[in-house]
Amino acid sequence: xxxxxxxxxxxxxxNVNATDEVFGRDYxxxxxxxxxxxxxxxxxxGNRKQKDREEVSHTTKKPWRQKGTGRAxxxxxxxxxxxxxxxIFPNSPDENFSHKVNxxxxxxxxxxxxxxxxxxxxxxxxxxxxxxxxxxxLLSQKLQGMGLESVLVITDTIDENLLxxxxxxxxxxxxxxxxxxxxxxxxxxxxxxxxAALAKIEEMYA
Numbered sequence: 001x002x003x004x005x006x007x008x009x010x011x012x013x014x015n016v017n018a019t020d021e022v023f024g025r026d027y028x029x030x031x032x033x034x035x036x037x038x039x040x041x042x043x044x045x046g047n048r049k050q051k052d053r054e055e056v057s058h059t060t061k062k063p064w065r066q067k068g069t070g071r072a073x074x075x076x077x078x079x080x081x082x083x084x085x086x087x088i089f090p091n092s093p094d095e096n097f098s099h100k101v102n103x104x105x106x107x108x109x110x111x112x113x114x115x116x117x118x119x120x121x122x123x124x125x126x127x128x129x130x131x132x133x134x135x136x137x138l139l140s141q142k143l144q145g146m147g148l149e150s151v152l153v154i155t156d157t158i159d160e161n162l163l164x165x166x167x168x169x170x171x172x173x174x175x176x177x178x179x180x181x182x183x184x185x186x187x188x189x190x191x192x193x194x195x196a197a198l199a200k201i202e203e204m205y206a
Contacts, residue, residue: 001017001018001019001020001023001024001115001118002015002016002017002018003015003016003018003023003118003123003124003125003198004016004121004124004125005124005125005126005127006124006125006126006146006192007126007127008142008145008146009145009146010145010146010147010148012124016125016195016198018118018198018202019202019206021111021202021205021206022111022114022115022201022202022205022206023111023114023115023118023123024115025108025111025112025114025115026112026115027112027115027116027119028108028109028112031105031108031109031112032109032112032113032116032182032186034101034105034109035101035105035106035109035110035182036182036183036186037099038099038100038101039181039182039183040183041097041098041099042097042098042099044097046093046094046095046096046097047093048091048093048095049090049091049092049093050087050090050091050092051086051087051090052086052087052088052090053076053078053079053080053085053086053087054078054086055086056078056084056085056086058076058077058078058084058085059076059077060076060078061076062074062075062076063076063077107205109182110182110185110205111205113182113185113186114185114201114205117185117191122189122190122191123190123191123193124190124191124192124193125192125193125194125195125198126192126193126194126195127194127195128194128195129142129153129155129159129162129192129194130159130161130162131159131161131162131165132161133161133165134160134161134163134164134165135165136165136166136167136168136169138165139162139165139166139169139172140169143169143172148190148192149171149189149190150171150172150188150189150190151171151172151173151188151189151190151191151192152173152175152180152184152185152187152188152190152191152192153166153172153173153174153175153192154175154176154177154180154191154192154193154194154197154201155174155175155176155194155196155197156176156177156194156196156197156199156200157176157196158174158175158176162174171188173188176197177197177200177201177204178200178204180201
């Protein structure tokens with residue numbers, strides 16, 4: 001598999017050879033969907049809380065007498081059938097949303113995503129990506145000059161100037177290969193990988 005090597009102006013020069021084991025896989029939509037959903041579910045904190053009929057703030061007084069009113073009998077206003085009453089099966093903060101994904105499945109799914117990005121020409125390689133100072137304007141101008149607006153940048157080691165400059169750009173994320181997750185790979189329109197990071201990705205998933 002050959003990937004485009006971009007210069008600082010965003011123009012494609014020579015190509016870079018990449019292993020087919022990582023960047024030449026078939027597109028497996030079901031597997032990609034599974035690992036993306038699992039990643040999002042495992043990021044949930046499970047902090048939502050609802051009250052049952054015991055916890056809502058209501059009097060325990062019987063609303064009206066049992067017989068003779070013509071209305072349905074009622075015991076207290078905290079009934080789940082009433083507006084403002086407790087929930088029958090409330091959500092608890094210790095709810096577990098995690099999904100289990102085997103390592104082999106995760107690797108195969110990541111390779112499928114990377115392969116599809118390469119086929120769609122959304123994944124490109126750059127020799128190196130650095131800026132002189134930690135200024136957002138410098139990075140924004142550099143990416144615009146390369147024709148990149150929404151981009152995930154994967155570098156072998158995080159450059160401090162690059163990291164600080166990217167924090168205020170909503171459509172730019174700079175990560176190391178080990179922190180490249182399936183949701184980010186799918187979300188951003190383009191993926192820019194340095195040559196050294198490409199070797200690390202091949203080592204991780206080959």
